[in-house]
Amino acid sequence: MEDPPVDAPASALSRFVLRAALADPGHLPELLANFAVHHLGQRAATAVARAREEHPGAGDAELSAMVITRGRRVSESEGACVGGPFTVLVPFAFCTALLTQSRMMLELAAVTGREPTEGARAAELLVIQGVYGDEEEAAAALEAAAAARPDAPPGRITALWRVVKRMAHLLGVVTPEGRPVSTAVRVGQWVLLGGVFLIGLIAPLVWLPYLGYSYHRAGQELGERAWAYYRGEATAWPSRPTRPTRAGRARPAQVAGTLRTLLSLLVPIGAVVLVVATGAKLAGGRYPLLAIVLVTSSTAVGTIWYLRRRRGSTD
Numbered sequence: 021m022e023d024p025p026v027d028a029p030a031s032a033l034s035r036f037v038l039r040a041a042l043a044d045p046g047h048l049p050e051l052l053a054n055f056a057v058h059h060l061g062q063r064a065a066t067a068v069a070r071a072r073e074e075h076p077g078a079g080d081a082e083l084s085a086m087v088i089t090r091g092r093r094v095s096e097s098e099g100a101c102v103g104g105p106f107t108v109l110v111p112f113a114f115c116t117a118l119l120t121q122s123r124m125m126l127e128l129a130a131v132t133g134r135e136p137t138e139g140a141r142a143a144e145l146l147v148i149q150g151v152y153g154d155e156e157e158a159a160a161a162l163e164a165a166a167a168a169r170p171d172a173p174p175g176r177i178t179a180l181w182r183v184v185k186r187m188a189h190l191l192g193v194v195t196p197e198g199r200p201v202s203t204a205v206r207v208g209q210w211v212l213l214g215g216v217f218l219i220g221l222i223a224p225l226v227w228l229p230y231l232g233y234s235y236h237r238a239g240q241e242l243g244e245r246a247w248a249y250y251r252g253e254a255t256a257w258p259s260r261p262t263r264p265t266r267a268g269r270a271r272p273a274q275v276a277g278t279l280r281t282l283l284s285l286l287v288p289i290g291a292v293v294l295v296v297a298t299g300a301k302l303a304g305g306r307y308p309l310l311a312i313v314l315v316t317s318s319t320a321v322g323t324i325w326y327l328r329r330r331r332g333s334t335d
Contacts, residue, residue: 024059033059034115038183041115045182049151049190050165053142056122061137064126083131088243091124095235111180114187117235121191124239125246132250148246149190188213192238193231291317 024036037055041048071083078086095117125145126136134141143158152158188194194209291313295306302309 033119034112037119038111038115041183042176042179044168045179045186047165047168048183048186049146049149050142050162052118052122052190053145054162054166056119056126056145057137057139057142060119060123061126061135061141064123064136065130067123068127068130080131084128084243084247087124087127087131088240088247091120091127091243092236092239095120095124095239096232111184111187113231114184114191114193117191117231118187121239121242124243128243128246129250131247134250144249148242148249151190191234192241193234287317287320 024032033055037052040051040055044051068083068087071086072078075082075086122145125148126141129141129144130136140155140159142162143152143155146152146158146161147155152161194213292310295310295313300306300309302312
């Protein structure tokens with residue numbers, strides 16, 4: 021598959037990565053890391069150089085905070101809004117958010133004086149994401165992925181499921197496999213994701229608050245971990261699951277975000293229950309009214325979330 025131009029827009033890059041991942045879903049993290057370095061490394065270096073010019077008095081800590089804030093907000097706005105209105109575009113939205121997070125990590129590397137376009141950055145991205153435990157293991161995996169030639173790609177549905185599942189882990193929409201967490205929390209995350217997906221089939225804008233919150237939380241955590249990593253602190257997750265610890269339990273902010281997401285789901289559900297319970301009809305039938313109620317309530321939830329996100333980004 022021919023690579024897209026280096027200056028291709030983000031949408032074109034996301035489409036390319038998604039097609040490549042569907043052809044070889046087993047090597048998604050390695051493919052993404054290599055692609056990010058080759059196609060986003062120079063953009064990351066340019067962005068950091070521009071930030072230094074625009075903020076000459078800012079130290080590395082201030083620049084890193086700017087990078088993390090920008091990366092988090094871009095992943096929220098682009099990733100959530102792309103996938104929100106149309107559930108079938110959720111894999112594309114995941115891919116867009118992953119590329120945004122990768123660029124954020126490369127920009128943080130640039131802040132600390134590292135060259136974002138160097139191949140070594142790919143292994144570092146995999147370690148920061150918790151895919152591998154150290155750079156040597158990650159580098160070996162990158163070499164193995166480059167040399168691998170799958171005999172035949174899996175069926176499209178199977179490949180899509182594997183890619184979406186791995187993307188959800190990498191993005192932090194659900195807790196990554198290598199991170200200590202209780203079974204109850206992990207099961208609850210997948211149940212919530214499945215519920216949002218099913219409801220999103222008929223009320224798609226409920227994806228907006230769910231993905232927006234997930235990207236906000238995961239992007240902030242990833243940025244802080246990447247910044248600490250490039251400062252020489254050991255913050256990478258273990259490469260193999262370990263016994264859950266207190267650190268793996270749900271935190272108050274996560275509980276609050278989950279409750280907000282559940283509330284966004286309950287709005288359209290409650291509206292439907294109200295229509296059914298009252299026996300209300302439109303044009304002699306119940307289904308036209310149900311369709312209008314679902315679309316209206318879903319739009320209201322998505323609009324409120326979007327306005328809150330927009331107001332927060334300008335504060």
